[in-house]
Amino acid sequence: MNVSFFQELLQSISERGRQLLESREPAPISAATLVEASRRLLSGHGEASGVALARQVLCSYRDCPPEQQKVFFDGLLKEFAPPHDALAEACRRYLENPGAEQVSALFRACEPPRQELFRRLNQAPGGTAELIAMRRLLLQQLKAKPELIAVDQDLQHLLTSWFNRGFLVLRRIDWSTPASILEKIIRYEAVHEIRDWDDLRSRLQPADRRCFAFFHPALAEEPLIFVEVALTRSMPGAIDEILEQRPDGVAAEEPDTAVFYSISNCQEGLRGISFGNFLIKQVVEELAREVPSLRNFVTLSPVPGFRRWLDGLDGDARLAPIAADCLKALKGDSAPPPRLEQPLLALAAEYFLNAKNAEGRPLDPVARFHLGNGARLERLNWRGDLSPGGLRQAAGLMVNYRYELRQIEKNHEAYANQGTVMASPEVKRHATLLRKANS
Amino acid sequence: MNVSFFQELLQSISERGRQLLESREPAPISAATLVEASRRLLSGHGEASGVALARQVLCSYRDCPPEQQKVFFDGLLKEFAPPHDALAEACRRYLENPGAEQVSALFRACEPPRQELFRRLNQAPGGTAELIAMRRLLLQQLKAKPELIAVDQDLQHLLTSWFNRGFLVLRRIDWSTPASILEKIIRYEAVHEIRDWDDLRSRLQPADRRCFAFFHPALAEEPLIFVEVALTRSMPGAIDEILEQRPDGVAAEEPDTAVFYSISNCQEGLRGISFGNFLIKQVVEELAREVPSLRNFVTLSPVPGFRRWLDGLDGDARLAPIAADCLKALKGDSAPPPRLEQPLLALAAEYFLNAKNAEGRPLDPVARFHLGNGARLERLNWRGDLSPGGLRQAAGLMVNYRYELRQIEKNHEAYANQGTVMASPEVKRHATLLRKANS
Amino acid sequence: MNVSFFQELLQSISERGRQLLESREPAPISAATLVEASRRLLSGHGEASGVALARQVLCSYRDCPPEQQKVFFDGLLKEFAPPHDALAEACRRYLENPGAEQVSALFRACEPPRQELFRRLNQAPGGTAELIAMRRLLLQQLKAKPELIAVDQDLQHLLTSWFNRGFLVLRRIDWSTPASILEKIIRYEAVHEIRDWDDLRSRLQPADRRCFAFFHPALAEEPLIFVEVALTRSMPGAIDEILEQRPDGVAAEEPDTAVFYSISNCQEGLRGISFGNFLIKQVVEELAREVPSLRNFVTLSPVPGFRRWLDGLDGDARLAPIAADCLKALKGDSAPPPRLEQPLLALAAEYFLNAKNAEGRPLDPVARFHLGNGARLERLNWRGDLSPGGLRQAAGLMVNYRYELRQIEKNHEAYANQGTVMASPEVKRHATLLRKANS
């Protein structure tokens, strides 16, 4: 007899998620066997035996030796592509008579049978997790075998649909979260390493800290992406203000600023499926509701490409001298001396406002992410991260992006359509100074 | 601070599911406005404003007058179809050079933008439920406007993928299930009406009764399909043996038979997405685990097409005389007299084994379902349902199908490939008697 | 592996609560056997076998015939009373030397071994529920055997301690509550009968209705007491305003008044252990938090003793004539005619303000409850309940009590110390009118 309906509903979900297929020692299963079993699954057998056959294929895949798994990818590429004759016929018919019916027929003919195969594999308990693991391996093969991109496109197409934001669940992560989830937070943190459980606790337990993650019901024990937040009285300019251990209980009274200081994707097998934009916006909404005193929603973000850009400025007549001067003073990963403040900030402004990649977007990948979300570049902090990593990557620079919900759409549009980098007057002023200095 | 991680995880899921968009009085929103808003959602605006814009479109759709909703379906058909020029170009390229890249390009070109629109609408809280409601309305329009089938195919394609069995959760329904779910069981029961809460309780609470349903996490308060089961000491031949009120506690000791006596689909908007096969098989597994004494898994099923078939036998030289005799005796929905036992059973055997539809499958839809699942026709019960409905529909006939897990694949294959109706020797004998009688 | 820690914690609690001992047919177990088993449980055997022996005694008690259960109560009275010699000795020692040590010894000597026996019985799964059932039966015996009061005092002493408000949990009851709980709400409603599930739904589901209950973790499926509340725009004067079926969704916008219109105790075996005071006050706090627009917290209460008091006024020179006039007009349970408004209200004021029981408290038991909680009598409603029951019991009268948290302590004190009936000026005015009329 069930105690609580929804309680057990979730329990079932979660158990299914965990119920990964029992692993055995790699068995001498060949890729050919796997392809054959997959064909059976796609046929009427699959309909009748349903879940059982899907489970068996996934088990076999998982237990077979890695090199055979890779050969199996070739099988997926060649044996489960749309059959040429039917597709060509559908093309011809459409060209002859481009009606709705012909479009439908064309769509059916060009959807690769792989997609239906993946959907049937997903019917097995733990299937979703297994498909994500499969894609992780596949992504690693892409460099060596670029033609596998066709298989990956199908997997990504399905996973994008399945991990639609409407199916994701935002969960707060705190000190009463199960340890099995928390150890994954430690492992997946990609921006500011979590050294141990005490370090983790210092990011979760204080009254002025928050952490939120997205989960998917079919993967209930695996965070997809998470963000760490500090609630403060003003916009911080250095990561140490956030991460240094503080005596418990000195939380800011009435914080007015929420600082997103770390965002990490967790699932390699979901690469290219974007959650960050949704996560930030929902967390802004949650926090605004929970802590009504909050007025500012900003990030404290790394600038991963800044130092490399500085290093490559030799050929730039205008900037090279200033850059050279800075780089000399930054030898040996020492913190930048006070006299570098102006030049570094000016160069940073230049980097964000004018340095572009091949698509005409900012060079900096973190900038592309936040600007693309509709945030604006708010402040440059020249002594933001003086750790060895921070100096090596960004000469100590960190920046704040600001999320203002009412401006997001406008900002995004300006960025998307004209490539405009929305920046605060202060940031723009730094760039002006450089130009003045040069003139 | 969260009390229990998974507990709240589910709560969030469930709240999202319920968080249907606040309904207002139908507003004078025109289909044109909806189409325009949908276009914005598909553009970059949609990316930036994410969930908010999706929510707004769904709200507008829901609040606009029904006739405008229907006009909006036309918009979906015409304005969000694949653009002809690009698709034609992709076809030509493929025909010239049928490589993997060209297939991918073709696939992208012929996936209707509608699909991406639906995916974006699904991002809103409660979006899945709203799309299902939209499809229900759409299905009602299909008769009047058959061309809308193209829109429906896209919706069905997505919903089939999203309601993949891997995302469904089996839940037992019992007397401690929330009343809000139970009232839906009462409402959705489609085979043997549940008259009131006492009737419901008599199907859930006794120790020898079970009810299971599939749920989807994004629709946590809505059963998708459910099955009612009785645990007995032998295969019952009449529905009254199951449904009549019994004093509490006289459950069969050590039941050996699980009888699936009612299966009901709940969501009109998920029509054509099949859950029954999966449900029956998982419930068989669950029950086998929970009640080790069970040996037989059978149904007690209606025969919805039998009487109509009987009524239409006039032209059949061999069967018409027997049928006419039976029909005469069945006037006025009276129970068939004893002397009809043999002829009725013989006709029934004939109906199941030899009466076929245009596709060469059995005429009876329930038979097609269970035989397609790999079950076998086990027994014909000539006085199975003597209620007015049972007599009118099937001359009182009910049948048992048997699910034997080890035979399912073989049975399914024989049925799928050769159209063979797997039936017990006893059923076949009834058919033989008729032939003998005739000869 | 456990999914969710607290989730399962509760599940365990709840299962223990339900795990009542398997009932069998009454067995020929004699009270003597029960007494003997109880003695073993109190001895060292009980320590070693712990829960198992307790369970066995409770099972035996439950399965033995009712008349033997009653004989067992005698055993509890006589065989598990404090042993005389030791107690007398402890008394003498205390009288000789009234030190702290002697008090402790005396306390140990005069705590009846029954209490320890009940504590040990409570160790069995489901023990608490079983002891409550035992007390229910015991209470029924008290009239016939008043000496059993000693056994009852011990049970009540323990249950009062165990059902301390600190261990109770307030839960909202609504339409998503398990049906197994809801059917108990239907069954236990003691003030305004809930006719069926639709009636229940009309009290739970509308946005302006609330229901709250206290639960105890060891009895998780049994409400202890519950209150039904309506949120309105003003203080209602008649129960029909609350209970009549209304079209859904016409909830008062911004309600300013919470009306407690029904409070029911559920557990006969917990009689005399008071939860109502705590329940009302916590629900006031909950509602004030949830619905900030609420300003007034009032009841709409029956007046169970009014008609009987009226009927007995013959000897009262001052009131008898008016009462006789009223009673004549109320023949046959017809609604009181308009001309009775003034006299009935005046008599009602008299009834509340001046009619006292032997202890000098108001005659009306509901009045004693609310006034004892610190509420004030706010308004008399002469056509409050025109149902046959309402007329028979109270000539149609209902009243409002008002809970104003800041006045509660003062009101209670005045009532507790001087017996003052706190009443609004309006109520007092009604009494004055009578005096004037009389003078």
Next chain:
Amino acid sequence: MNVSFFQELLQSISERGRQLLESREPAPISAATLVEASRRLLSGHGEASGVALARQVLCSYRDCPPEQQKVFFDGLLKEFAPPHDALAEACRRYLENPGAEQVSALFRACEPPRQELFRRLNQAPGGTAELIAMRRLLLQQLKAKPELIAVDQDLQHLLTSWFNRGFLVLRRIDWSTPASILEKIIRYEAVHEIRDWDDLRSRLQPADRRCFAFFHPALAEEPLIFVEVALTRSMPGAIDEILEQRPDGVAAEEPDTAVFYSISNCQEGLRGISFGNFLIKQVVEELAREVPSLRNFVTLSPVPGFRRWLDGLDGDARLAPIAADCLKALKGDSAPPPRLEQPLLALAAEYFLNAKNAEGRPLDPVARFHLGNGARLERLNWRGDLSPGGLRQAAGLMVNYRYELRQIEKNHEAYANQGTVMASPEVKRHATLLRKANS
């Protein structure tokens, strides 16, 4: 609207438990003020204001300086003892006429008002936790002020009743338990220190490890007692076999033995309220159900008093020479050399079988616990714990006790009545050898 009834029921419980009173800086509240507030709480004020006043007293107690808290204990002792005159009168009446009514009156007169005070304090949210903390402080004062024992007896009396086994919940502790609970397991482990989170994981996560704890619903985030268990293929003789890190996944197939290798009480404020006996027995039942291959339920236990006993044998003519020999070889906490095996085991047997305390019970406290529970001393392991602590405390000795459910009651009785130490033939043989060696 509540999602899940029982889910939220628990959530409420748990929140109440946590809702400890907001702590402030120690305020200049005097013990006299506390006593005065307590008096108000016991009076009618307490009834009316209920929870609020209780909360206020607890807050004041918690916020007042420690020395005033201690003075408050004096107040509890003197001001809330049974009033002498009434008690003396009740004694006299009982001696005159020792009827049931007089016993009741006597019981009421000699229950200290403190008990009712504690019960009222418990009504506040978090009250139970606060009372447990109060008792912890009180216990620390007992040495300095033995007369406070009277206050402690009252607190212990109530807590024993409230923490009745029937209200406790057994929960498995594993790697998906909330971190906030797990850090308490690390902190409270009292037998074999848990060094860090990795060490903890190695005791929880492997398939052959278990950990169970008792919880009380009013204290849902605090384990009361927990036991760590290893599932093995035979009875282990040394703690290293259990605790050494093993590669994951080498769990014994079909374990036949459950080894309870660590039991820790967690709440100092519940000292003297025994949970261990219940815990072991319920865990035996749980494990027997979960792992049907288990045949043996044993402990691997420390022998905390062995070395001290050895050190004190000088005066024992028979044993002193052997002990001296052993002790010489054990200098400097080195592991005992092989030749000590026989003499050490013989001395150990002597220690368990014949060394008694003043009450005639075994000297060893762990032995008293397990023998009192009905276990039997199964095996002596002379190299059981060669850690510095193990050598210093017990010369490396560890022992196994065996719990055989069918023998428990008999064993307990022999121990309780005749002081018999139930021991295996092997253990007895060791003692015999010593005697032989001596003869």
